Amino acid sequence: MNFLRYLLFPFSVLYGCIMSVRNFLYRTNVFQSRSYPISIISVGNLNTGGTGKSPMIELLVKTLKDKHQIATLSRGYKRTTEGFLEVQPYHLSSEVGDEPLQFKINFPEITVAVDANRQRGISELLKKHPQLDLILLDDAFQHRKVKPNLSILLTTYGDLYTKDFMLPTGNLREFQTGASRADVIIVTKCPGNLAVEEQSRIKKQLKPGVTQKLLFSTILYSEFVKNATEHEKLAGFDDFTLVTGIANPKPLVNHLKSLDKNFEHIQFADHHEFSEADLKMLQKKPKLLTTQKDYVRLKSKLESGKLFYIPIETQILNEPGFLEKYLEDRLF
Template identity: 80%
Template sequence: MKFLRYLLFPFSVLYGCIMSVRNFLYNANILKSKSYPIPIICVGNLSTGGTGKSPMIELLMRTLKDKHQLATLSRGYKRTTDGFLEVQPHHNSSEVGDEPLQFKTNFPEITVAVDANRQRGISELLKNYPKLDLILLDDAFQHRKVKPSLSILLTTYSDLYTNDFILPTGNLREFQTGAKRAQLIIVTKCPTTLSKVEQIRIRQQIKPKSYQHLLFSSILYSDFIISKTEREKLADFNDFTLVTGIANPKPLLSHLKSLNKNFDHIQFSDHHEFSKSDLELLQKKPKVLTTQKDFMRLKSKLKTNQLFYLPIETQILNHPEFLRKYLEDELF
């Protein structure tokens, strides 16, 4: 597979040049980016996925929801509906996408919407909720039609964008120079024991600009697992099947193994649409543990009370109070 990717190197250069021309046209104001009367925070990455955008959006929600009326806007990846749609608790993942449904489940008081056309989506939110004072754009770093007030770029500790190359040889959506559009760069999925020396090494590798702030974050796993009807201690849950349909399940696997859990792992691709045969296979498993994103897609399809998910949160390791203060100072 790696050899095939190297053979596709000329296509990577061509794709990268196309993206560079596009970015140049936006930077030169030949192609127009639209600004809005309220702050817009864009969360995204340079790579194709697995950097922890959903937990980061939820961290921003927790950080800002008490002082601000905010909304989130996603494209609703793989949904069967079209146009603008406000996510409601009764929706299923096929109608709105798994991640937006997860946002609404975890934060029912916050307005969550989907629209592949970000300009239209923002306009609809402002029309429907005139008191909004903040919108979070999920996975929108390459969507240049909207001019964000603040861009947050995510890159994973185990796969920094500085070590990668553009598609299809690598996993980057654009050249590394695109990182200069971000005001915040957050290295995600770091070990909780990340040392100051390691932070300095990564800083030297990323080389943030003078206007950029570099933060480090890790995943905090819950001590409890949740089903449609129950809440159990993870410590008491053993001999199960782990089902993942996310881009990078390695941190979850490492966490469960560190707890000496006995489990089998069935791995699917990111945002996997579970087929009839998939569901028949999982239906035979006495106990299934999955991620919340996968739970959003499985909960209405599997007829079992033994389907659980493990909640997670993102936590900032260095300067934990910096994010809240920075956002308030820069945006409001």
């Protein structure tokens, strides 16, 4: 597979050049980016998948929801519906996408919507909810038709964009120079004890601009596992099957191993569509643990008493109080 990717190197160069021309046309206003009379934050990445966008969106919601009227807008990846749709807790993940449904379940008080056309989605949100003063665009760093007030770029500690190359040889959606559009760069999924010296090393590698802020974040795993009706301590939860359909399950696997958990791991691709054969196989397992993103897709298809998920959250390591103050000063 890696050898095949290298054979496709000329296509990577071609794709990168196309994206560079596209960005140039937006930068010179040949292609127009639309602004809106409301604060908009774009969260995205240069790499495909697995950088922790959903936990970062949830961190932003937690940080700002008590003072502001917030909506999230996603495309609703792999959903069966089309156009603009406001997400409700009763929706199926197949109708709205797993991540938007997760946002609505975790924060029922905010507005959550999906629309692949971001301009239309924003217009619909403003029409239906004129009280909104902030919209969070999920996975929108390359969506240049909307001009955000603030762009947050995520890159994973174990897979920095400076170590990657363009699709299809690598996993970059555009050349590394695209990072210059970001106001904030956040290195995600860092070890909780990331040393200052290591932070400095990464900063030298990423080379953020003078006006760009570089932050480091880590994932915090709950001490409990849960489902719709049950709540158990992770310490006493053992002899289970871990089921993942996310881009990078390694941090979760490592966390469970660090706790000396006894489990088998069944790994599917990111946003995997569980087949009848998959479900029959999983149904035979006595106890299942998964991520919340996978849980919202599996909960209606498996016996509820055997399926649990482990909640997670993102924590900023280097300047814990910086993000809230920065966002308030920049946007409101």
